[in-house]
Amino acid sequence: MAIYQWAAKVIIFQTTANFEKIYNTLLWLKIHIFHVKKKHNFSLSLNVIKQHEARMYKQIISNEIKAKALHLAFDACGIAKADFLEADAHYLQTWLEGENQAGMSYMTNHFEKRTDPRLLVLNARSVIVVLMNYYPLQQQAPHLPQIAKYAYGKDYHEVIKDKLRSLLEQIQDLIPGKKISGRVFTDSAPVLERRWAVNAGLGWIGKNTNLIHPKLGSFCFIGELIVDMELAYDEPLPNRCGTCTRCMDTCPTQALEAPGKLNANRCISYLTIESKEAIPAELRPLIGNRLYGCDTCQDACPWNRFAKGTNDPDLAPLNGILDMNKQQWIMLQEETFKETFKFSPIKRVGLEKIQQTLTDCF
Numbered sequence: 001m002a003i004y005q006w007a008a009k010v011i012i013f014q015t016t017a018n019f020e021k022i023y024n025t026l027l028w029l030k031i032h033i034f035h036v037k038k039k040h041n042f043s044l045s046l047n048v049i050k051q052h053e054a055r056m057y058k059q060i061i062s063n064e065i066k067a068k069a070l071h072l073a074f075d076a077c078g079i080a081k082a083d084f085l086e087a088d089a090h091y092l093q094t095w096l097e098g099e100n101q102a103g104m105s106y107m108t109n110h111f112e113k114r115t116d117p118r119l120l121v122l123n124a125r126s127v128i129v130v131l132m133n134y135y136p137l138q139q140q141a142p143h144l145p146q147i148a149k150y151a152y153g154k155d156y157h158e159v160i161k162d163k164l165r166s167l168l169e170q171i172q173d174l175i176p177g178k179k180i181s182g183r184v185f186t187d188s189a190p191v192l193e194r195r196w197a198v199n200a201g202l203g204w205i206g207k208n209t210n211l212i213h214p215k216l217g218s219f220c221f222i223g224e225l226i227v228d229m230e231l232a233y234d235e236p237l238p239n240r241c242g243t244c245t246r247c248m249d250t251c252p253t254q255a256l257e258a259p260g261k262l263n264a265n266r267c268i269s270y271l272t273i274e275s276k277e278a279i280p281a282e283l284r285p286l287i288g289n290r291l292y293g294c295d296t297c298q299d300a301c302p303w304n305r306f307a308k309g310t311n312d313p314d315l316a317p318l319n320g321i322l323d324m325n326k327q328q329w330i331m332l333q334e335e336t337f338k339e340t341f342k343f344s345p346i347k348r349v350g351l352e353k354i355q356q357t358l359t360d361c362f
């Protein structure tokens with residue numbers, strides 16, 4: 001298909017707001033191809049020009065997808081090729097053999113799908129990765145039982161999935177006449193989210209095992225939309241942890257056993273949220289006042305120094321939960337708990353577990 005046909009196809013279905021951007025891009029492309037032809041004395045084969053056109057078309061569509069993601073209030077978006085994650089498969093195998101997953105037995109399920117999205121989504125070609133900053137504007141007073149910042153507001157799974165579904169619809173509108181299929185994920189299926197974020201050029205995995213975006217820091221939710229169309233792919237960024245070891249030095253339980261190696265058996269996030277067992281007696285004195293999750297290794301990270309509080313109303317702290325003191329948590333009744341936390345990720349842990357942590361560790 002000639003470039004002008006691509007242009008017509010794209011332009012017809014753009015909103016007025018995007019018209020000028022697309023038009024300018026295509027004008028630039030037309031001029032660029034003219035120069036390429038001229039430079040090669042008009043001897044470039046038609047095939048090469050068609051490949052060039054196809055690459056530019058993918059780039060234009062990819063740029064549009066990223067613009068739409070930002071318009072949906074995501075804070076960053078990148079795209080990676082859906083492929084087998086060979087290095088991660090080796091690492092995950094060793095990590096699981098070392099039983100670092102503690103009681104999270106689901107990590108052992110779907111090993112093949114977890115390391116190859118093409119087995120998870122039919123005809124998967126691209127992984128569109130989005131980040132959503134959840135760093136709160138307000139925080140708890142340090143003496144109160146601490147809740148991890150990601151859990152201040154509504155359950156983020158639904159917030160992100162709704163936005164990703166909307167992004168998929170908008171991509172389908174972008175390319176009329178071609179059916180684009182895809183699936184959305186956030187922390188809900190066997191997807192190595194942080195690795196995809198790295199492959200999509202959104203940051204690197206720090207020594208604290210979190211994804212670090214160079215501008216947003218690490219207090220971000222990650223979501224993925226895996227689609228069956230080829231797009232233009234981003235380049236991974238280099239790891240910028242350097243010689244810093246602050247996260248490892250400040251971890252209260254020494255759960256970060258080596259750079260990027262987390263022993264979940266010792267991690268307070270796991271112990272206070274995921275674990276069905278009582279917190280081991282030898283670790284209880286190290287829990288401090290961390291009631292639900294732990295942000296210590298992220299708070300220590302210098303890349304979070306410039307984290308900006310989010311204004312997203314979907315992520316605003318739920319009424320009153322930042323001010324709850326130990327006595328209020330202990331006195332909380334099941335009915336009130338269910339009502340107060342019905343939209344919160346905290347409801348999945350259950351009141352019994354929370355009160356057990358308070359009794360054992362505070």
Ligand code: SF4
Nearest residue numbers: 251267268294296297
């Ligand atoms: S979340 Fe807390 S306990 Fe877990 S590795 Fe980070 S600092 Fe350590």
Ligand code: SF4
Nearest residue numbers: 206207241244247301
């Ligand atoms: S605290 Fe330092 S070592 Fe740890 S993740 Fe941040 S930059 Fe990397």
